[in-house]
Amino acid sequence: MLDCAIIGGGPAGLTAGLYATRGGLKDVVMFEKGMPGGQITQSSEIENYPGFYQHGKTGMDFMDTWQEQCFAFGLKHRMEEVAAVRREGEHFVLDIPGKESISAKTVIMCTGSTPKRAGVKGENEFFGKGVSTCATCDGFFYRNKEVAVLGGGDTALEEAYYLSNICSKVYVIHRRDTFRAAPSTVDRVQRKENIELITNATVEEIVGDKTGVTGIDIRDAAGNISRLEVPGIFVFVGHNVNNSVLKDSAGNFICDINEQGQVIVDLNMHTSIEGLYAAGDMRINAPKQVVCAAGDGATAALQVISYIQEQA
């Protein structure tokens, strides 16, 4: 019986593991099928995690510094995918395909959310090299430069506005001529002098060279293609919350989630189920930043320690 099972190995999961083991819990396992580190390992540069500020260092370099530390206090890593987490009496059971199930007194869910990609030619090739899904993370790298935004929902327009305070110009490319975003948001974006809305248009291809993105080819309603020379394109076409582990065999979630599929938590990262916690990008109101996910992981682990103490 594990004291704590941590599902997911990004910043939230690693920090939860550090705090749980350093706090004296003996059997703490982090389940992460791939290499630990999470989404940030795909970034070409990070400069907004306090205490890490070295030009030219990638997200992979950044996460390297976490590994020794987070595993130094006894955290174990199992490179396995957890298919489902079930409540069984006073504890939890983790189903692992092809393996024996594992019991745990507590579970911290840290599987994050995955930004959707638009499916445009060149998008994957230049991801992290001019293609981004996070304005907060990467906007500053395009200070006083022109960028494009792909999308027409609330998030796309809000992020376009955020970028317009940093970049010299923001082109918003949207396939329709109306926006799904809130009218007040649309109005605000239309009034901003350095935002240009390109509607009834699609991105045909993201082009670039060894240095990264150099432009995008845009197809208008008549089928004409023109090139927009920008060094950056931000894709905002939604997120998939990685919450399938929390579904029972009937397809129902074992804890409360909101309409977007995010896990509902309080300030202590408690879900609606006792002993089950959620941390990082999969929870409601997640700022989707490494430092915030790490803070969540620490918070959840300290709650796990208290919870286990109370059962003693």
Place this chain on the structure above:
Amino acid sequence: MLDCAIIGGGPAGLTAGLYATRGGLKDVVMFEKGMPGGQITQSSEIENYPGFYQHGKTGMDFMDTWQEQCFAFGLKHRMEEVAAVRREGEHFVLDIPGKESISAKTVIMCTGSTPKRAGVKGENEFFGKGVSTCATCDGFFYRNKEVAVLGGGDTALEEAYYLSNICSKVYVIHRRDTFRAAPSTVDRVQRKENIELITNATVEEIVGDKTGVTGIDIRDAAGNISRLEVPGIFVFVGHNVNNSVLKDSAGNFICDINEQGQVIVDLNMHTSIEGLYAAGDMRINAPKQVVCAAGDGATAALQVISYIQEQA
């Protein structure tokens, strides 16, 4: 008129400044009378902030790495004490003794809380060298060693239990023979085999040498003094929340606080007043960890940016 005033220069305030300026806000000022860095600068070692794991580095070294980064994007620092924050119409006014008042569209409160000291001889001399007020932070440095805990409230006993899972033995020194803590907590602590309760006793002096604490002199009810040889003592006699800035001239708080004086916030660090945010150790449910305070600061700053965008 500032876009954002940040009150307090610890991890929450510095991170809020980094995110607010990197997110494109122009006039962001952090008010911190002393050197930025906060409580952690008093620590002799830190090993639980993810990404910073270098033996022998102090809290001061650790915060050094933050300075260049957090000020790199335009954050300004004023070495002044803010006496009061007032809401005036659509914005806030900051009163600074002997100076002109300053207006700000938004305010992020990051003044933290201060652990009380017991007032024992040797306590200040050895603070950070064997005397600690944080089990989560420093407990691990005493793994498999004996430590003493001073205090008899809920926090003292819960932290003693936390320490008992890491340390070989925990002595709890309490001046009364009954405990103010919840009966279930007292019971749990009494049943833990490596916790010894020393009641009707006070700490006469914390003694040590150049390496730090070596023991404590304990006075029993009869007035006899005996020495307990321990390398560490944890003092849990309460916290003062640094919330006086939020009091109006009549002594009433301008936003909702709880019975302990902590500012009530939601997951977005919103207080009960629009445009006013609180981050770090002064808020409810604060885990009082650097990484959590930093996450709060980032969260609050991103909310400030959204709030200012919405007013545009």
